[in-house]
Amino acid sequence: MQDPFTSRLATRMQGVKSSAIRELLKMANQPNVISFAGGLPAPELFPLDAMRAAADRVLERDGRKALQYGPTEGIAPLRELIAARANAADPHAEPVRPEQVLVTTGSQQALDLLAKVFLDPGDPIVTENPSYLGALQSFRLFQASYWTVDMDDEGAMPQALDPLLARGPKFAYLLPSYQNPTGRSMGPERREQVVELFRRHQVPLVEDDPYGALCFGEPAGATLRSLAPELTLHLGTFSKTLAPGLRLGWVIGPEEWVARLAQVKQSSDLHTSTLSQHVALEVMGAGIIDDHIGKICAAYGERCQAMLESIASCFPAGTKWTVPTGGMFVWVELPQGVDTAALLPAIVAEEGVAYVSGAPFHPNGGGENTMRLNFTHASADVVRDGIARLGKALTRALEATTA
Amino acid sequence: MQDPFTSRLATRMQGVKSSAIRELLKMANQPNVISFAGGLPAPELFPLDAMRAAADRVLERDGRKALQYGPTEGIAPLRELIAARANAADPHAEPVRPEQVLVTTGSQQALDLLAKVFLDPGDPIVTENPSYLGALQSFRLFQASYWTVDMDDEGAMPQALDPLLARGPKFAYLLPSYQNPTGRSMGPERREQVVELFRRHQVPLVEDDPYGALCFGEPAGATLRSLAPELTLHLGTFSKTLAPGLRLGWVIGPEEWVARLAQVKQSSDLHTSTLSQHVALEVMGAGIIDDHIGKICAAYGERCQAMLESIASCFPAGTKWTVPTGGMFVWVELPQGVDTAALLPAIVAEEGVAYVSGAPFHPNGGGENTMRLNFTHASADVVRDGIARLGKALTRALEATTA
Numbered sequence: 001m002q003d004p005f006t007s008r009l010a011t012r013m014q015g016v017k018s019s020a021i022r023e024l025l026k027m028a029n030q031p032n033v034i035s036f037a038g039g040l041p042a043p044e045l046f047p048l049d050a051m052r053a054a055a056d057r058v059l060e061r062d063g064r065k066a067l068q069y070g071p072t073e074g075i076a077p078l079r080e081l082i083a084a085r086a087n088a089a090d091p092h093a094e095p096v097r098p099e100q101v102l103v104t105t106g107s108q109q110a111l112d113l114l115a116k117v118f119l120d121p122g123d124p125i126v127t128e129n130p131s132y133l134g135a136l137q138s139f140r141l142f143q144a145s146y147w148t149v150d151m152d153d154e155g156a157m158p159q160a161l162d163p164l165l166a167r168g169p170k171f172a173y174l175l176p177s178y179q180n181p182t183g184r185s186m187g188p189e190r191r192e193q194v195v196e197l198f199r200r201h202q203v204p205l206v207e208d209d210p211y212g213a214l215c216f217g218e219p220a221g222a223t224l225r226s227l228a229p230e231l232t233l234h235l236g237t238f239s240k241t242l243a244p245g246l247r248l249g250w251v252i253g254p255e256e257w258v259a260r261l262a263q264v265k266q267s268s269d270l271h272t273s274t275l276s277q278h279v280a281l282e283v284m285g286a287g288i289i290d291d292h293i294g295k296i297c298a299a300y301g302e303r304c305q306a307m308l309e310s311i312a313s314c315f316p317a318g319t320k321w322t323v324p325t326g327g328m329f330v331w332v333e334l335p336q337g338v339d340t341a342a343l344l345p346a347i348v349a350e351e352g353v354a355y356v357s358g359a360p361f362h363p364n365g366g367g368e369n370t371m372r373l374n375f376t377h378a379s380a381d382v383v384r385d386g387i388a389r390l391g392k393a394l395t396r397a398l399e400a401t402t403a
Numbered sequence: 404m405q406d407p408f409t410s411r412l413a414t415r416m417q418g419v420k421s422s423a424i425r426e427l428l429k430m431a432n433q434p435n436v437i438s439f440a441g442g443l444p445a446p447e448l449f450p451l452d453a454m455r456a457a458a459d460r461v462l463e464r465d466g467r468k469a470l471q472y473g474p475t476e477g478i479a480p481l482r483e484l485i486a487a488r489a490n491a492a493d494p495h496a497e498p499v500r501p502e503q504v505l506v507t508t509g510s511q512q513a514l515d516l517l518a519k520v521f522l523d524p525g526d527p528i529v530t531e532n533p534s535y536l537g538a539l540q541s542f543r544l545f546q547a548s549y550w551t552v553d554m555d556d557e558g559a560m561p562q563a564l565d566p567l568l569a570r571g572p573k574f575a576y577l578l579p580s581y582q583n584p585t586g587r588s589m590g591p592e593r594r595e596q597v598v599e600l601f602r603r604h605q606v607p608l609v610e611d612d613p614y615g616a617l618c619f620g621e622p623a624g625a626t627l628r629s630l631a632p633e634l635t636l637h638l639g640t641f642s643k644t645l646a647p648g649l650r651l652g653w654v655i656g657p658e659e660w661v662a663r664l665a666q667v668k669q670s671s672d673l674h675t676s677t678l679s680q681h682v683a684l685e686v687m688g689a690g691i692i693d694d695h696i697g698k699i700c701a702a703y704g705e706r707c708q709a710m711l712e713s714i715a716s717c718f719p720a721g722t723k724w725t726v727p728t729g730g731m732f733v734w735v736e737l738p739q740g741v742d743t744a745a746l747l748p749a750i751v752a753e754e755g756v757a758y759v760s761g762a763p764f765h766p767n768g769g770g771e772n773t774m775r776l777n778f779t780h781a782s783a784d785v786v787r788d789g790i791a792r793l794g795k796a797l798t799r800a801l802e803a804t805t806a
Contacts (some may be wrong), residue, residue, distance in 0.1 A: 043467035067646035243470035247679035274648035
């Protein structure tokens with residue numbers, strides 16, 4: 001007899017896999033393993049002193065507010081600050097009003113709220129191929145089906161996007177700046193072309209932008225939101241610029257739709273931690289953030305450079321990779337026949353190096369010969385060491401398959 | 404033409420009402436209004452100094468960990484602490500292991516996760532009548548249907564519960580201790596009877612227990628979880644004992660089912676604020692919590708007493724009310740014909756007193772003559788003043804209907 005829980009599972013749980021990736025990440029987190037697997041910011045660069053001072057000031061001055069229940073939409077001064085920063089970043093766009101901002105529990109929650117508001121089982125959505133795994137998981141739990149857009153060096157290709165938008169998906173989910181997992185970024189002309197397609201077909205556009213500020217080369221360019229505010233729900237986060245442990249993200253969009261997301265957020269977690277919101281607000285008010293982002297970007301640029309040089313010199317012939325100018329990831333495509341998922345356990349065990357295999361980032365399958373490498377979490381020297389070991393293991397594996 | 408968002412709403416959004424209650428709560432939060440409407444703890448009793456010291460120690464000692472991404476299940480030492488406290492509270496039950504604990508973003512999130520894991524559209528669940536509005540909203544978003552159990556002074560009645568469990572609902576959702584909204588609590592014998600029914604019918608039991616520690620009279624008694632651990636998912640929270648702004652709750656249950664909830668939590672918000680988790684852990688470790696809970700309970704007991712005495716002397720003849728020995732709420736049933744929702748706007752505007760009308764707590768309608776009154780947020784004097792004003796307005800309204 002089945003236990004009384006198992007026989008009662010919702011249909012949507014059939015799509016929830018026992019997470020092999022989570023198990024591997026646990027393995028990758030062992031102390032002697034160099035992990036390129038996560039998407040973790042460098043903890044040694046967290047603005048610790050500023051955070052500590054901010055927490056202390058907040059609890060001294062506003063403790064009762066910072067520990068009490070708060071509004072579902074987020075505390076008013078933080079919504080104002082997020083709107084003001086969006087307006088400073090896109091000075092030529094229609095200004096964002098604070099009422100257009102919803103504070104979320106990390107931008108992951110925004111994905112969950114979007115799924116709740118828009119997705120019935122089987123509903124089609126458009127994503128890049130490959131795309132962010134966490135978003136695919138959120139949408140898959142709500143039984144989305146995927147129409148995938150092919151990418152070139154600038155991300156989603158207009159000629160691939162056009163016929164998909166014409167078919168009327170629920171929405172398209174794009175990461176135009178330093179995409180996860182590929183690191184690719186749309187240039188200004190590409191952004192205009194893409195937005196023009198959304199205008200023509202009147203399809204809602206979800207712009208996920210966690211990495212836009214993490215620029216160490218070509219700037220990311222205008223947000224898609226600034227080019228088509230009436231059609232875009234823009235997702236941002238403090239996780240990469242300040243600290244992920246706060247779990248603070250946001251959505252900017254048309255006021256009516258932000259209000260819809262807030263209705264659904266209320267039954268999801270009432271509101272986001274008021275302590276986190278007050279601390280973030282205080283740190284942002286301390287005026288250190290732009291210097292701090294500059295410091296992160298410089299470090300990440302150096303680490304990325306180290307990774308790219310090491311890949312060029314250590315990875316097997318026939319390997320292709322992206323050359324990001326920002327963000328956190330390099331995307332690697334190995335010669336056909338290399339199965340990065342199958343190789344991973346041995347490479348972790350024998351070489352002490354971990355990565356994420358690329359297949360799960362492909363909503364409809366494929367990509368067995370790809371992998372995502374994170375360059376932000378380890379120092380440049382550790383990156384070089386790890387990539388050299390990984391290159392050796394991959395070269396050996398490739399020789400074995402072609403022998 | 405509809406805008407491109409509206410035409411794309413998910414079916415589940417048909418059940419999401421434009422929240423009249425949220426609008427009223429905003430009105431109730433005006434500075435000159437005495438609000439019995441929310442479920443807010445008394446902010447003047449927050450352990451502010453301990454929280455401030457804890458935050459400072461955490462950021463000094465463990466800042467990089469407290470600001471980084473963390474495990475979806477919650478940080479290990481907090482799961483251990485929650486298990487240890489559960490075991491201390493129920494010393495005769497099978498001990499809870501840390502693997503059976505999932506940290507959630509408030510216990511509201513646990514309700515959302517339960518809905519995701521168990522509910523297909525139309526699935527029946529059992530709830531008390533009336534029951535917690537936030538839970539009804541979470542389950543309604545996932546299109547649950549409700550089988551409601553009648554209550555007496557000890558909460559859900561076994562003879563009403565038995566035939567409903569026999570029909571095989573997805574689960575039953577109960578608040579056995581100082582229930583929201585009624586303040587009713589099951590005695591030891593009732594708990595045994597209820598658990599016996601769940602055993603006989605093999606139905607999963609969701610025990611929501613935010614108020615169990617807030618006892619100023621009869622102790623709440625053994626948790627239902629301790630009586631039937633194999634069938635129970637037990638929801639707890641730091642919101643009432645420590646501070647709601649942390650957004651920290653938890654689920655305790657069979658390990659396999661806690662793991663299922665964790666899978667779904669990953670796509671909901673990755674994990675709960677690590678800063679909140681570390682701060683709560685540090686405060687709990689400081690050894691002040693039991694004294695602190697004692698202080699809250701004494702204050703809430705005094706406020707409850709003030710409310711009960713004032714109701715007895717000021718409310719119209721024919722009014723009935725509950726006499727809670729813990730928790731945060733008194734439930735009031737006015738004579739038939741009084742519509743508390745219809746009266747509310749005028750009472751807020753003219754008397755400067757707010758409450759929550761009782762109808763929305765009834766999953767399948769009814770209860771128009773009921774209201775929920777919170778006694779924890781205002782001092783005893785303010786409670787007396789507010790109840791006197793409210794009683795006057797209700798008496799006048801009743802005279803008008805019977806005139």
